[in-house]
Amino acid sequence: MYPVGASITLDDLAGDVHPHLARLRATEPVSWLPALGGWLVTDRTSALEVLRDAATYTVDDPRFSTAQVVGPSMLSTDGDEHTRHRAPFASPFQQAAVREGFEDWTGSTARQLVETLATRPEKRAAPRADLRSELAGPLAVAAIARALGLVDADPDRVLGWYRAIVVGVEGVNAGLEVGDDTRRAVADLRAEVDRTVREAAGSMLAGVAGESSLTADEVFSNTAVLMFGAIETSEGMTANALAHLLTDPDQTDAVRSDRSLVAGAVEESLRMEPAATLVDRYTTVDVVLGDALIPAGDLVTVSLAGANRDPEVFLEPDRYDVRRDNARLQLAFVKGPHVCLGLHLARLQTIAAVDAVLNLLPNVHLDHASRNGGFEPARGLVFRKPARVPVRWSASGNVR
Numbered sequence: 001m002y003p004v005g006a007s008i009t010l011d012d013l014a015g016d017v018h019p020h021l022a023r024l025r026a027t028e029p030v031s032w033l034p035a036l037g038g039w040l041v042t043d044r045t046s047a048l049e050v051l052r053d054a055a056t057y058t059v060d061d062p063r064f065s066t067a068q069v070v071g072p073s074m075l076s077t078d079g080d081e082h083t084r085h086r087a088p089f090a091s092p093f094q095q096a097a098v099r100e101g102f103e104d105w106t107g108s109t110a111r112q113l114v115e116t117l118a119t120r121p122e123k124r125a126a127p128r129a130d131l132r133s134e135l136a137g138p139l140a141v142a143a144i145a146r147a148l149g150l151v152d153a154d155p156d157r158v159l160g161w162y163r164a165i166v167v168g169v170e171g172v173n174a175g176l177e178v179g180d181d182t183r184r185a186v187a188d189l190r191a192e193v194d195r196t197v198r199e200a201a202g203s204m205l206a207g208v209a210g211e212s213s214l215t216a217d218e219v220f221s222n223t224a225v226l227m228f229g230a231i232e233t234s235e236g237m238t239a240n241a242l243a244h245l246l247t248d249p250d251q252t253d254a255v256r257s258d259r260s261l262v263a264g265a266v267e268e269s270l271r272m273e274p275a276a277t278l279v280d281r282y283t284t285v286d287v288v289l290g291d292a293l294i295p296a297g298d299l300v301t302v303s304l305a306g307a308n309r310d311p312e313v314f315l316e317p318d319r320y321d322v323r324r325d326n327a328r329l330q331l332a333f334v335k336g337p338h339v340c341l342g343l344h345l346a347r348l349q350t351i352a353a354v355d356a357v358l359n360l361l362p363n364v365h366l367d368h369a370s371r372n373g374g375f376e377p378a379r380g381l382v383f384r385k386p387a388r389v390p391v392r393w394s395a396s397g398n399v400r
């Protein structure tokens with residue numbers, strides 16, 4: 001019934017996925033994939049239908065692992081309950097608030113990180129760096145640490161909690177119990193959230209706790225989800241954007257000489273390779289989607305990468321074009337009730353990182369022959385990014 005879907009393996013989805021998604025979209029845009037134990041949606045119209053209809057395609061299902069580790073949150077609820085969880089966090093993440101609180105900060109933090117990597121003594125002789133581990137990752141952690149405003153948590157502590165919670169969620173996905181390290185991290189983060197609510201009047205979390213009906217448990221679970229949702233994805237978004245841009249010297253030059261193109265370059269990268277590429281829902285009723293009849297209770301996975309290269313919407317979808325005029329139609333942050341809460345903050349970070357790299361690293365280009373392994377394209381089943389973004393630049397001389 002779904003021969004292309006039946007032929008696709010988890011390795012295909014984690015590796016060079018785009019040709020497989022193109023094949024699916026052309027013949028079975030809503031397909032049953034035994035490898036996923038669910039349906040995979042690869043055309044943009046059906047993707048939007050799923051993402052916008054939370055009554056039919058829900059996240060409120062015990063099979064979701066995040067809720068098992070941190071408790072129910074906006075990520076695992078729908079309808080009125082979802083609104084109750086999400087609304088108190090909405091205003092600090094609105095565009096104007098994020099600009100005011102973060103525009104200067106992301107600019108100066110990205111600049112500092114690039115200055116640091118460029119001026120280390122060993123870099124002066126042979127200027128090279130990995131922009132994923134030395135820029136994208138640290139910027140992502142510092143941004144969410146600052147946004148959460150925990151009283152006594154520096155970025156390293158935040159990263160430690162994040163890593164332990166990821167291990168817990170992955171373990172639950174693999175059928176394991178939540179381990180001791182994860183429990184300890186959850187308890188530590190919980191204590192820190194409670195302390196911030198008590199002691200930091202004026203902080204985001206004290207505001208949320210004071211003005212909403214959320215219990216202390218719920219303030220904690222949503223804080224954990226904010227942290228969980230921010231780190232891997234923002235690192236991937238920045239790494240992917242730098243990799244796409246620096247792969248193509250003509251487009252690098254175009255953006256370098258016209259900085260109004262940076263936002264478009266970032267948007268186009270989100271279209272080409274959304275950092276979180278699969279999102280899951282469960283059907284609440286029997287439903288027809290495209291040509292497929294999907295029974296109640298089935299897993300429906302939306303391929304955001306598939307939707308983002310739908311040729312019905314995007315001309316020559318496999319071409320990276322910083323001037324594409326409809327790149328904003330990409331679905332990397334999804335649409336509908338679960339649209340990413342951090343999208344304005346995430347965009348600011350990546351734009352700041354691209355600007356800092358172009359400003360401070362003359363003639364920067366991807367290093368295809370790095371000693372630690374050259375550049376390899378993004379990979380990953382759910383979260384996609386390159387393992388490294390190795391670059392070189394000129395120690396001195398004109399910026400290209």
Ligand code: HEM
Pocket residue numbers: 059074075076086143144225226227229230231233234235237270274275276279280332333334337338339340341342343345346
């Ligand atoms: C500052 C950084 C970020 C923060 C604080 C953040 C936070 C969140 C939160 C809290 C949600 C849940 C919203 C809800 O369920 O109502 C969410 C959803 C989502 N975010 Fe983000 N996020 C960030 C960055 C990113 C980035 C960089 C990407 C990808 C490029 C991304 C992709 C998504 C997606 C796909 C969803 C929807 C999940 C679903 O519908 O199942 N996020 N984000």
